[in-house]
Amino acid sequence: MSGRSENEMSGRPEEKLYSLYKEALEARKRSYSPYSRFAVGAALLTEEGKVYTGCNIENAAYGPSNCAERTAFFKAVSEGERRFSAIAIAGGPADSGELSFCPPCGVCRQVMQEFCDPETFRIVLGNSKGERKTYLLKELLPLGFGPDQL
Ligand SMILES: [Zn+2]
Numbered sequence: 001m002s003g004r005s006e007n008e009m010s011g012r013p014e015e016k017l018y019s020l021y022k023e024a025l026e027a028r029k030r031s032y033s034p035y036s037r038f039a040v041g042a043a044l045l046t047e048e049g050k051v052y053t054g055c056n057i058e059n060a061a062y063g064p065s066n067c068a069e070r071t072a073f074f075k076a077v078s079e080g081e082r083r084f085s086a087i088a089i090a091g092g093p094a095d096s097g098e099l100s101f102c103p104p105c106g107v108c109r110q111v112m113q114e115f116c117d118p119e120t121f122r123i124v125l126g127n128s129k130g131e132r133k134t135y136l137l138k139e140l141l142p143l144g145f146g147p148d149q150l
Contacts, residue, residue, distance in 0.1 A: 017086060017134060020045055021126045024090040025099075027053035027068065033094055033146050034058060035065075040091035040102060042068035047083040061075035069108040073115065084116050088124040096113055099128040103140065113144040 019030050028041025040056040041112045054071030066074075069087060076084070091102030102125060104112070113123060118138035126132045138144070 016045070016131065017088065017122070020051065020086060020088040021090060021124055021132060023051055023053055023144075024068075024088040024124075024126075027055050027072075028090045031055040031068070032057045033092065035060070035062070037093070037094045038091065039094040040068040040089065042072045042090075043088045044072040044084060045086045045088075046068075046076065046081050047085050050081070052079070052081070055133070067105060067108050069104050070111050073108075073111050077115065079130050081114060084121060086122040086124060088126070090126060097128060099126065101125040101127055101131075101133060103135075109137070109141040109144070113146040114142055118144055118146075 005063050008140045015146060023043035024041045026041065026044060027040050031039035031041060033039050044052045044054070051077045052072045054068045054075060056066065056068045057071060058065040069089060072087065089102050090099055092099035104123065116137055119136065120142065121137040123135045123137065123140060124132060
């Protein structure tokens with residue numbers, strides 16, 4: 001998996017993606033992850049520039065647990081949003097300040113495929129060293145199945 005710096009990205013200024021990652025860090029503080037002790041926050045940017053945040057929400061029955069990314073998407077979609085440009089994800093052990101690059105799980109990638117253009121939607125990852133990587137959805141979900149196939 002090869003990342004690319006925001007410097008190489010065209011379009012929105014890199015400051016916007018850095019601030020999006022900061023919002024993911026803030027959302028991570030609200031993570032409910034007593035079982036995995038792995039806290040994740042996400043910040044989803046709409047095409048109009050509005051941000052919806054989410055955190056992972058676990059459950060004693062495990063199955064009903066939800067990822068931070070999908071929490072953000074479902075909040076946004078339930079408020080009427082349909083067009084998105086980027087999501088930042090911050091994840092790591094809840095008891096530590098250490099953050100490693102935390103890519104979205106397969107289920108969340110599929111949810112992104114439903115609402116986002118794989119050619120332009122960006123996924124921003126970061127670590128506690130201050131490093132950032134940005135991927136296009138098409139890089140993380142090649143040959144994705146989406147609404148266009150139906
Ligand atoms: Zn997920």
